[in-house]
Every structure is written in C-alpha cells, then in structure tokens.
Amino acid sequence: MVADLRCRECGRTYAAAAGEPWRCECGHPLDYVERSLPDRESPPAPSALERGSGLWSFQEFIPESPLVTLGEGRTPLVDADDWDAQFKLEYLFPTGSFKDRGATTTLSRAAALGVEKVVEDSSGNAGAAIATYAARAGIEADVYVPDDVKQSKLVAIQRAGARPVRIEGDREAVAAACREAADDEGVWYASHAWNPAFYAGTATFAYEVAAQRDWTAPDAVVLPLGHGTLFLGAYRGFRALREAGYVDRIPRLLAGQAAGYAPIAAELHADDADDEPGNRLTTALDSAEDAPTNEIADGIQIAEPVREAQLFDAIADAGGDAIAISGDAVEGELDRLHRAGFYVEPTSAVATAALREYRRRDVLAPGDDVVVPLTGSGMKTL
Numbered sequence: 001m002v003a004d005l006r007c008r009e010c011g012r013t014y015a016a017a018a019g020e021p022w023r024c025e026c027g028h029p030l031d032y033v034e035r036s037l038p039d040r041e042s043p044p045a046p047s048a049l050e051r052g053s054g055l056w057s058f059q060e061f062i063p064e065s066p067l068v069t070l071g072e073g074r075t076p077l078v079d080a081d082d083w084d085a086q087f088k089l090e091y092l093f094p095t096g097s098f099k100d101r102g103a104t105t106t107l108s109r110a111a112a113l114g115v116e117k118v119v120e121d122s123s124g125n126a127g128a129a130i131a132t133y134a135a136r137a138g139i140e141a142d143v144y145v146p147d148d149v150k151q152s153k154l155v156a157i158q159r160a161g162a163r164p165v166r167i168e169g170d171r172e173a174v175a176a177a178c179r180e181a182a183d184d185e186g187v188w189y190a191s192h193a194w195n196p197a198f199y200a201g202t203a204t205f206a207y208e209v210a211a212q213r214d215w216t217a218p219d220a221v222v223l224p225l226g227h228g229t230l231f232l233g234a235y236r237g238f239r240a241l242r243e244a245g246y247v248d249r250i251p252r253l254l255a256g257q258a259a260g261y262a263p264i265a266a267e268l269h270a271d272d273a274d275d276e277p278g279n280r281l282t283t284a285l286d287s288a289e290d291a292p293t294n295e296i297a298d299g300i301q302i303a304e305p306v307r308e309a310q311l312f313d314a315i316a317d318a319g320g321d322a323i324a325i326s327g328d329a330v331e332g333e334l335d336r337l338h339r340a341g342f343y344v345e346p347t348s349a350v351a352t353a354a355l356r357e358y359r360r361r362d363v364l365a366p367g368d369d370v371v372v373p374l375t376g377s378g379m380k381t382l
Helices: 051-061 099-113 125-137 151-159 171-185 196-202 204-212 229-244 263-268 308-317 327-339 346-360
Strands: 005-007 030-032 077-080 085-089 117-121 140-146 163-167 220-224 252-258 321-325 370-374
Touching (some): 030 196, 051 229, 085 204, 125 151, 140 151, 151 163, 163 171, 196 229, 204 229, 229 252, 252 263, 252 308, 327 346
Parallel strands (some): 117 140, 140 163, 220 252
Antiparallel strands (some): 077 085
C-alpha cells in the first residue's frame, strides 16, 4: 500500500494516486501522513544489515517499497586526516551523486502508483538521477534543464533515454516551466525539491552514517545547501534514529551555501553587522552581501528554496547554521580535495570549505567528531 500525503501547514490530506498533486492547494509542500519507524527496541547489529540491499536495508525507516533500484547506497565512510574529519563518498553512486538516494525512492513511488511519465527540473545531477531511474522503471521522463547546462550532465540525461528540455533564463525559470508542464500535461512531477519521496531517500544518508559508526551520531555534519534535499534528509534521518532509540542525539547540521545564492545564511545572519566583533555569529565572508557571486558551485545556486521554512526549523532543532562560501574558497578547496585523491565536482568542495571556515570561527573545535558528504563526481565536470 502506497503512503498518503499531508500538508503540514493547513492539514489537508491527499490519497496516494497517479494523479496526486505535487503540492497542496494552499501552495505548500506535501509530506507523508505518518513517519516510518522500526518496530524494535534496539538497533540491529550493523553486520546484520543486508549489504546487497544497499540503502534499502533500512526499509523500516522508508515509507516506500524498493521497486526501482540499482543497488545504490552504502557509500564508504573514510578518514580524511588532512581535514580532521570523515568523508562519506556520496559521489560513488550509479549516476555519480547523492541524488540517487532520492531517485530510487521517488521512482519506486511512481512505479507503485502506475505513473507512465514523469517530469523533473534540474541543473544536472538530479536530472541525471531521475532519468536513469525512470529508465530502470520503464517510465518516460522529460527533464527541464538550463540552456547552459554542462554537456556531461546533458549527455547523462540523454543516454538514459529521457528527453532534455532546455529553458533560457535562470534556475527559477527552468523550475517554473517544468511546473507548468506538470500542471498542463497532468504528468507526475518527480521533483527533488517538492516530492516527499525524494527526502525519504536522502534520509538514508543519516541511517548509513549511524550504522557505519556502530549506531553513534557524530558531533556535526557539514553539508552543501541549495534546495536542502540532503540537509533536510539528514535532519529527518537523524531525528528518526533518535526517536527509534538508535542514537542519542541529532548532530549539529552546518551548511555551506554559494555566495550570491545564500538566502538561509543571509536570514540567519542579517543582524551580524550590528553585533560587537566578539559576539558575531559565524559567516564565511565578512560581508556576504557584497561578496562576488559564487559561479563555480552551480549545483546549489538556489535563490528560493522550496522548503525554506522547514530548513529554518531543522537548523534550529539541530543547533545548526548556514554560511556563505566564496568561489575562491571553493576553487582552493577543490584543488586540495583532488590532490588528496577525492575527485569531486565543485559543489562538494563547498562543504569542506565551510568546514574550514566553521573551524576558523571556533564554531567547531579541533577535537569535534565531524562527517562531511562529498556529494558529486568530478567526472561530471569534464
């Protein structure tokens, strides 16, 4: 049975169906009516989890069935001594990014509902993931992309059999065109920003981190933040683990946003300039408002996150923060990562640049136990 959806803002519920809306009548995003939690008193031994099932070995936490899968998940968690952290290698997924976590759950829901065609809008990684998993499911897909999309990401979409629809204008223009198609054509909107099934998938990041650490949560997780699909997924995952009694706390969730596209950081630190220097909240740039736009981290250039209110709630509950990261900081960090053997795309370097800045500002102490996801493969930048 496919789970029903509910709007947190107005309380409306929607029965699961191929024609289910992609957002509530009131305009807000939808989520599941009920959260999935395991019916057991203690977590299983990590060795008892079915390795061959990938992220679906955490089925008790996932409100979907594994109908469309490529064995994704269980990405390595490795020591990164030069950063005094652990890196989770999310770029080692079938399509080269963490977006496969959400694609497997989203297309599994679509398949369970009997959906015949999906649409998605993406700057690249989510589009490649949705296209690939739609192909696996035998579901037709149109992926709306910016007209200047990287050729490597466009090829990944095309070779999966999806139809790329190039749209002139900024990222919001692409999203608006895709939403219009979803409304006019009556096709299913497999949005990584709007669809709750996508977040059910990204929440598995937290389950894997905890299991790989023998069911302990780190002190902090530092992540890149655009729409917040991984950030919110991590928050929801660690919250579910705490509610299930598998871990004793939610780690601090600390985000890095691209300068010029940092609405969460700007709101959190709007009053920083009026503070005494010794009392200033953390910002990656002394004047984020005046910093040049970070053009290199194109994967998180989101000016208006769909679930902005939920992001603020998650940051508050997790004792987190968000800061703006410059393009120069990302380029320098990307070089360090590549020289250390981590061949990732620029957006991944936003997280390690943010880690460095949080440490510089004493938000993180030298001995803090920190996990950083490296979210996308450098092969996509060729």
